[in-house]
Amino acid sequence: MRHWLLFYDYVPDYLERRGALREAHLAHLAPFLERGELVLGGAFAAPADGAALLFLAEGPETAEAFARADPYVLEGLVTGWRVRAWTTVVGRDAAEPL
Numbered sequence: 001m002r003h004w005l006l007f008y009d010y011v012p013d014y015l016e017r018r019g020a021l022r023e024a025h026l027a028h029l030a031p032f033l034e035r036g037e038l039v040l041g042g043a044f045a046a047p048a049d050g051a052a053l054l055f056l057a058e059g060p061e062t063a064e065a066f067a068r069a070d071p072y073v074l075e076g077l078v079t080g081w082r083v084r085a086w087t088t089v090v091g092r093d094a095a096e097p098l
Contacts, residue, residue, distance in 0.1 A: 006067055039093070
């Protein structure tokens with residue numbers, strides 16, 4: 001298992017538009033949380049122009065599947081997304097400790 005970061009790029013008016021989709025977005029992420037695949041997530045602040053979500057999985061497919069079905073992506077709040085492997089080596093939850 002390793003860590004994967006999912007990066008989102010938001011539309012300029014994300015804060016104004018997210019309210020209508022927030023409940024659906026939270027419902028979408030719930031099973032990923034319950035299975036322990038989604039570790040952390042949140043939007044960037046000042047400016048709120050994107051987000052990062054941390055996944056724990058064998059490969060990038062879990063994060064990619066999350067993004068492809070996320071209401072924020074499907075309804076156009078996310079203008080682009082990408083998944084990157086993150087080699088975590090220090091800290092209590094490092095996937096590949098030194």
